[in-house]
Amino acid sequence: MGNNGSVERRTVLKAGGASVAALGLAATTGCGGDGGGSGGGPVEIRFAWWGAEERAKRINQTIALFEKKYPKIKVKTDFQDYVAFWEKFQTQAAGGNPPDVFQNAVAFLQKYDKRSVLLDLKSQVDAGNLSLKNFRAGVEKVGEVNGKLLGVPVGSNTMSLVIDEKVFEKAGIKPKQGWTWDEYFSALKKIRDTQKVSGDTGYFGIMYLYDLYLRQNGKAFFTEDGLGFDEADLTEWWSDGYNRVKAGIITDPKKVEQLKPKSALASGDGASEFTWDNFTVRYTTEGDSAYGLAPIPTTDGKETGQYLSSLMLSASARTKHPKEVAQFINFMVHDPEVGKIMGYDRGILATTEQFDAYKPTDAPQQAIAKYEEDVAAAGVLGTITPHPAGADTVEAAFLRIAADMSTGKTKVSAAVKQFFSEAKTALAA
Incomplete structure (x- = not known):
């Protein structure tokens, strides 16, 4: 996990x-x-x-x-x-x-x-x-x-980008390994303009995606004993996300909330969504389009920041x-x-x-296996970032506060301060 x-x-x-x-x-x-x-x-x-x-x-x-x-x-x-x-x-x-x-x-x-x-x-x-x-x-x-x-x-599993293949194809967009965030956001704008659908369902509230972005830039979400970024870093990330919501290339967060537990990608209210690759099977059961796995955008055209995470079995002392x-x-x-x-x-x-x-026989699971093989072959997998005690509480706070920020319940500056306050408390417990 x-x-x-x-x-x-x-x-x-x-x-x-x-x-x-x-x-x-x-x-x-x-x-x-x-x-x-x-x-x-x-x-x-x-x-x-x-x-x-x-x-x-x-x-x-x-x-x-x-x-x-x-x-x-x-x-x-x-x-x-x-x-x-x-x-x-x-x-x-x-x-x-x-x-x-x-x-x-x-x-x-x-x-x-x-x-x-x-x-x-x-x-x-x-x-x-x-x-x-x-x-x-x-x-x-x-x-x-x-x-x-x-x-x-x-x-x-590893973080991935799930796309509505039909929408991307109609918009003439072919994601490729090493594409940049600027190229990704340009693709979202083209999708909105040509297909009349928001391009992404809300990337800015995903803690593990933000971790990849930080890793691409020489930092990480967690260090062994705390956070690996500062208020200025998060302010930039959330301000960027908020502005893209307002620009219409990100699905309206209120709509995303209304659709739950169904995904906005599966409902046709977004064309892409970042998530763990093994969750991909949900879109096929929830939606009626064709869904595929695309490479994570990069900062430098090379490093994705990805790593393998895992569910595991532990024992009681x-x-x-x-x-x-x-x-x-x-x-x-x-x-x-x-x-x-x-x-x-x-x-x-x-x-x-x-x-x-x-040997998986269904297309979604075959795609998941191929995606991890392709990511490994690309040589972009690194070592997982250590998670200090309290990381689970920090993740929950990140998700909740990002949602409040994106729906206008709180300003970006206040959201950032609230997050760092709650994270400090959780990590000190």
């Missing part, structure tokens, strides 16, 4: 059901030990994640496979939508009773490491219960913080079953059958065993 991703995570990952108990099926044990168990008896571990019903169905299928391979380990499951998950997790963590293993994202690693909630999994790697081999493009580094292994990626938890994580990230079941639900599969095992 990472933009309008805060909104999209609440939409795309909306959970529609309650907890589901996984089935235990007896069979042979797997590699890495005797299948776990204290004194030969069964062990129960708790696994929690956020996601939709479809994700829950897929995960429970993989758990059935795991329990078949490790019959002495039973997995009790729980899932919520994104917001409810973290509300519940925070309560559990504060009470000293977090789940043994859980889905996690980069924005939460420092936060919960600081509170001694997360297990350093390096000891389980050393013990042979967890392998860090065969990860794609070094994505396993995403879970390393302060010399500790706090999460193991299950999938990778309080778990009584670290070996069994490590075996579970190892199975979930390496087993080929798990890869076939999960597909790209949580991003492009992180390990080569799973990536090679899953």
